[in-house]
Amino acid sequence: MKHEKYIQRCLQLAKNGLGTTGSNPMVGSVLVLKDKIIGEGWHYKAGKPHAEVNAIESVRDKKLLVNATIYVSLEPCSHFGKTPPCSDLIITSGIKKVIIGTIDPFSKVAGKGIEKLKKAGCEVIVGVLEKECQELNKRFFTFHTQKRPYIFLKWAETADGFIAPKYKEDKDNSGRAPVWISNAFSKQLVHKQRASEQAILIGTETAIKDDPSLNTRLWKGTSPLRFVLDLKGRIPKNSKLFTDEQQTIVITYKEEEDTPLIIYKKITTTANLAKIICNVLYQYQVQSIIIEGGKQILQTFIDANLWDEANVYCGDKVFFTTGIKAPVLLKKGSKIKNNKGNTITKYIND
Secondary structure, eight states, X not given: OHHHHHHHXXXXXXXXXXXXXXXXXXXXXXXXXXXXXXXXXXXXXXXXOOHHHHHHHTOSOGGGGGXXXXXXXXXXXXXXXXXXXXXXHHHHTTOOEEEEEEOOOSTTTTTHHHHHHHHTTOXXXXXXXXXXXXXXXHHHHHHHHXXXXXXXXXXXXXXXXXXXXXXXXGGTOOSSSOOOOSOHHHHHHHHHHHHXXXXXXXXXXXXXXXXXXXXXXXXXSOOOEEEEEOTTOOSOTTSHHHHSSSOEEEEESSOOOOOSXXXXXXXXXXXXXXXXXXXXXXXXXXXXXXXXXXXXHHHHHHHTTOOSEEEEEEOSOOOTTOSEEOOOOOSOOEEEEEETTEEEEEEEOO
């Protein structure tokens, strides 16, 4: 129980890195001496010191380290990357006891950090709150074990099960702009999630009809890298995706010349399209992505069973049996929030 208490604190610290660690995992670390925390830290940005380094540096009297125990939610690294190996620092600091939440799945670590610590004479305990530690870094683990990003599906649907009207003019909303089903509070939650994930993907029809920006203008944080499926090059060149100074990657059949802000990734077939898109995302080192629509691309990932979580925002509008039906998800969801008239249902693909 004592070990669990301190690993739980590691998890609390690690969560501070959500949305800022990039391709690196979220990691927390604490140093304990005589059942008292004497130092703690977390990894907050790729290329910056890791959690163990920050925890050790936070201890003013380094002489205390030789009798301290270090707790860390993820196995300390053993290789030189943008920063030196954390396992080496633990050893040179004189720390003799190391408690680890879970092994790192990254091939350059994957048990090597633990092995190095043991060879140096450290006592190492592994697997404390292991499931919780793996859940925290579900994006990182999925990327390294399944060779694809962790995939979130997201859409809004009306009370009568439609994702969009058949004709925008029917709803007095002509032109290239979305027909809003979710309310302002739900929109803010969507932007909050965008700030937490590395990338976002939409299809051709959504890009043409809604002209979205796919940024985090309603929430403080970094906007996700934008991907759009445009096989035949139908999206107008004056779209926000191509003109608002953020980078967009276009998955297409066509040969196009890249620009500083638009990168064209050519594919040759739509057979197993969801898998092909996942391969493209993996090439770009994307560990998490939100698939925002529309129905066709969402259903493509659902039918291929290539998704991990789905958030469905149900508004109180009705389209009276005319429109584009919402995707079909044959899973039992759990209502997580009633957001000022919008019901948010979460689905887990387990």
